[in-house]
Amino acid sequence: MTGTGGLLLLLSSWATISVATDVCSSFIWDAAALSGYCTTTGALAYRSPACSVYRLCNGNASPPLGSTMCATDRLFISLCADQPALTQCKKFQQAFSTPANFTACQASKAFKITSTSQVQNYMTTNCAGGHRMAGCERCNNTACDTPDPLLAYTDSCIDMLMGGCEPWENLCAAESPAAAQLLCLPASQRTPTTPGGGVSSSTPPPFSADPCVLDSTAPACKGYTYPDAAAGADIAKLCGSMPDMPGCAVVVACEEGSGQKVAAKYCRPFTLLATLCADMPGMRGCEAYKALCGKAGSVVAQCAEQRAIPGLPTWSVARNDVFSACDDHPMSACATCSSTDCPNPLGSLAGICHEMPNMAVCKDFWGFCNTAGAQDVAEWCAEDDSKYLPSMLMYFHQRTQELLLWKEWRPMTQGQYAGSVIAIVAMGVVTTGLKTLKGYLSLRWAHERAALGEAAPVPSSVWLPAREQLSEIAIKCGITGISLTLDYFMMLIAMTFNIGFFCAVIGGYVLGSMVFGHVLENYGAILHHERRVANAKARRGSGDALGANTADHKKGASSSAAAAANGSSTTRLTASDEEEEEEEEAFRVTVADADCNCVHSA
Structure with missing residues (x-):
């Protein structure tokens, strides 16, 4: 019984698979519908990879695609994998008894490239960096404006x-190579198909015909x-397609330099080729290098003797480091880069790391300098005053080169x-x-108003200035603005953490206090003395008038009346003395306030 049940289960499974296979192979497709989907410009499926293949199959493609790729069922099944909402695709899916059978059919017959969005996303992403690779002619970082994204994609790959x-x-x-060579081989390696569908026997070898390139394992x-000429041609091909690779920056430096900026050992053509191919091994131009050095069992000694430049950041690492640094801290080295493109990522990264050496993204760059040797790659790793701004060190240090307030204020010797130190002290x-000066003027104006006595104007409001005060306020504001600007300049200089400049800031304020610290106190004392002298003269004048008044009273009035007048005058003098003392006390407070508020703050 058990054996019978197992046999029935096996037969049932076989029947299910047979039905699924029959549907996958025998479904009747509407060729007219396929033509409508793939030839109507602007239709939903027009830009699908399957429709690109359809148009190649029914056009004048050279060399033509093989019949296996142009079969109607494969074209339709591939199209349905990308556009399942099409009417024909819905009917096809409904013909299967289970979703698993439908999926298995697609996996067995659909092309390995079916998604329009996947192809377009690849092109928009990889054409954004200004690359000159094939396929990017009509693609950028926002759109791939071509009716055949598949062809742009295959050309770029x-x-x-x-x-x-x-x-x-x-x-x-x-x-098969014959069926898809238009989509899989560079133009130089494509050959017309023979009537039987095979590839002509005259197909040239993919690389140089040099025996060691063809077989690098041979003992000879x-x-x-x-x-060198062959390596130079490969380098030109690589840097022509992708000039922003760090290795291409080394190539340019070797061509332009005198041998002092990049060591001769790193400027050898094969070393440069190895460097480029270590970064982008899949690019055209690396075929010979990979055949020589990438093949298992290769005996070519040059591969070990002239290796790639050690530690050089790859194209993707250098770009990511630059983009990350420039997003966080816009610096002068970021000026040539945008959010999606950087024409010389190695040079920009070098500028960033010389300006802010402790940034996390500079780990790769300084690792390169240490591994390759800073003197051997001095073009990027050496401290070059003419190229890089001094780095920002967030701890106390002592060095001659520092950036002070402006890019032009940069002591180099x-x-x-020493001149900068003197200037900073002078600023303090x-x-x-x-x-x-602000305190001096405040005291002077207060003294002048006090001298007017009762004739001095009385402000109409606490908050609104009197007309006489407008000019005083304007002068105070001007002095405050200038002194506050200098104070913040001094603060920014102190924040360079340069010990010499920090001491110059402190020394400037100390010297200023030595020169001007006593001025307000002395000036207040002088004004106080002037007021006392003036008041004494006023009292003497009042005393003379009182004596004359008393004599007149003695001649024409009784002694009691004269005494009463004398007492009244004495009372007035006493009141005047008290008012004078109050005014002097108020003036001393003004002097103290001026000394506190005007010397030690803006």
């Missing part, structure tokens, strides 16, 4: 194998040296440093003098 080309690799591995190739003295 043929030209430059990058992350995201895996579906293309799977397609080329699954299809141990001493082989790849010609000991003499310039000047700002202290300005504050003293």
Whole structure:
């Protein structure tokens, strides 16, 4: 019974698979519908990879695609994987008894590239960096404006194998070379198909015909040296397609430099080629290098003797470091880069890391300098005063070069440093003098108003200035603005953490206090003395008038009346003395306030 049940289960499974296979192979497709989907410009499916293949199959593609790729069922099944909402695709899916059978059918017959969005996203992402790889002619960082995104995608992967080309690799591995050479081979390696569908026997070898390039494991190739001219041609091809690779920056430096900025060992053509191919091994131009050095069992000694420049950041690492740094801290080295493009990421990263060496993103750059040797790659790693601004060190240190307030104020020599110290000290003295001047004027104006006595104007409001005060306020505001500006300049200079400049800031304020610290106190004492002298003269004048008045009373009045008049006058003098003392006390408070508020603050 058990054996019978197992047999029935096996037969049932076989029947299910047979039905699914029959549906996948025998479904009747509407060829007219496929033509409508793929030839109507602007239709939903028009830009689908399957429709691009359909138009190649029914056009004048050279070399033509193989019949296996142009089969109607494969085209339709591939289209349905991308556009399942099409009417024909819905009917096809409904013909299967289970979703698993439908999925299995798609996996067995659909092309390995079916998604329009996947292809377009790849192109918009990888064409955003200003690359000159094939396929980017009509694509940018926002759109891929071409009716055949599949062709742009395959051309770009043929030209430059990058992350995201895996579906293309799977397609080329699954299809026969003759059927898909238009989509999988560079133009120089495509050959017309023979009437039987095979590839002509005259297909040229993919790389140089040099025996050691074709077979680097041969014992005779141990001493082989790849010609400099061939390496130079490969380098030109690589940097022509992707000039923003760090390795291409080294190539330019080697061509323009005198040998002092980049060591000669790093400027050898094969070393430069190795550096570029270590970064982008899938690009066209690396075929010969990979055949020589990437093949298992290679005996070519040049591969070990002229290795890639050690530690050089890759294209993606350098770009990511620059974008990350420039997003957080916009610096002068970021000026040539945008949010999506950086024409020289190695140079920009060097500028960033010389300006702010302790940033986390500079770990890769300083690792490169240490590994390759800072003197051997001095173009980027050496402290070059003509190229890089002094770095910002957030701890106390002592050095001659520092950036002070403006890009132009940058001492480079000991003499310039000494001159900067003198200028900073002078700024401290000047700002202290300005504050003293403000206090001096405040005291002077208060003294002048007090001298007017009862004739002095009385303000109509606490908050509104009198007309006589407007000019005084304007002068005070001007002095406050200048002194406050100098104070903040001094603060910013102190924040460079340069010990010499920090001491100059403190010394400037100390010297200013020595020069001006006593001025307000002395000036207040002088004004106080002037007021006392003036009051004494006023009292003497009042006394003379009182004596004359008393004599007159003695002649024409009784002695009691004269005594009463004398007592009244004495009372008035006593009141006047009290008022004088109150005024003097108020003036002393004014002097103290001026000394506190005008010397020690803006």
